[in-house]
Amino acid sequence: MGTRSEPYEAPAIQTFAVELTAWRTEAGLTQTALAETLGYTPQWISQLESAKSIPSKTFAENLDTFFKTNGLFQRLWKRIIDTRHQAILPPGFTEYMERETEASQVRNFELTLIYGLLQTEDYMRAVVGHEQDPDTADRLVTERLKRQEILTRENAANAWFTLDESALRRDIADPDVMRGQLAHLLALGERPNISIDVVPLSTRYYQGLTGSFTILSFTNAPDIVYGEIAGQGMLITEPRIVASFAVRYNSLRGDALRVEESRTLIKSVMEEYG
Known part of the structure; x- marks a missing residue:
């Protein structure tokens, strides 16, 4: 090792x-x-x-x-x-995953990659298998697939995902994998509990360029925020800071295309992969 x-x-x-x-x-x-x-x-x-x-x-x-x-x-x-x-998990992420299973709402902004809860298995393997041995990659993929049940289980969480267009266009795998991933986004977006929108590349400077983050909301507990920078995770529970991220997310959604316009953009990028 x-x-x-x-x-x-x-x-x-x-x-x-x-x-x-x-x-x-x-x-x-x-x-x-x-x-x-x-x-x-x-x-x-x-x-x-x-x-x-x-x-x-x-x-x-x-x-x-x-x-x-x-x-x-x-x-x-x-x-x-x-x-x-x-x-190899960032500090704070294990606790975040435990809380994620209890969440009633998920709000996520992703700048560079498709978010884990939205990834296909092939896309996951391209991400987590990049620097990991096969056994570790398999465990990470299994764990991530299990996490995705929050979106499809009975009493599934309501989820809003906002992506920068660059996340759609980053070629982290071959065209077939990328095309399958974008088709998966379109399919997930048809679920009543999931909303996916995209901030187009034509948008000039906006708050999302400072980094990705996720807000979890709960039925009987305060919201929390999780973010990463340079591989280091940060779980935020301080109410004032969490509230500022909620405001930030609302602002980001204002910069994004409407959901149907976002679907049209996703289809357009998918067609570019053949």
Whole structure:
């Protein structure tokens, strides 16, 4: 597995790091001594103890053998593999997904990509599979498909989606996938609980150019807002700030084409894909 400079947030990876440090310290070994004994580099041990790398199965087996555990590190490694897709999720997004299942209303503005709740499976794979191994990509796709049930379940949430036209035109996959994705938008837009409109490229500067965001509303709880920047997620609950996003969204819808005009634009872009 690769490394990265920032610690992983997944609890299983953090637990492996803590246990490795504890067992090494109890044995009276420095990171260098353990590394030399097991045939690894001190840098590798340091990365693992800082939760900046994901251990290999072989390394976990070597630790169990060396420390004479009852398979502790192999169990931790398996837990990491079972949950590793969570490690790449932006901070705040896991809590957002939990709240999303309870939402009665969804309002979303998307600047660059088709929003996850509107994506086809093929489009999803082009997005989440770009830098992920197949197993992790499969888990992320399954999770996202499950999320989409909020729009089709009994007592489905009412949802308003506003997209910048650039999201329709970004070629993240081959023409067949893009055409299928745009056709899917048209089909979803026929559902009584879903409204989809588009801000055309002809629109000059408008508030949406500052970034994408989603507002969730609930029957018996205050609204929340979720947004991302540079891969970092932010869940906002402060009422004053949430209210400002509601005003922003209403303004964005004022910049968008009417729903039927938006459908005509989506059809036009779809035809360009052949």
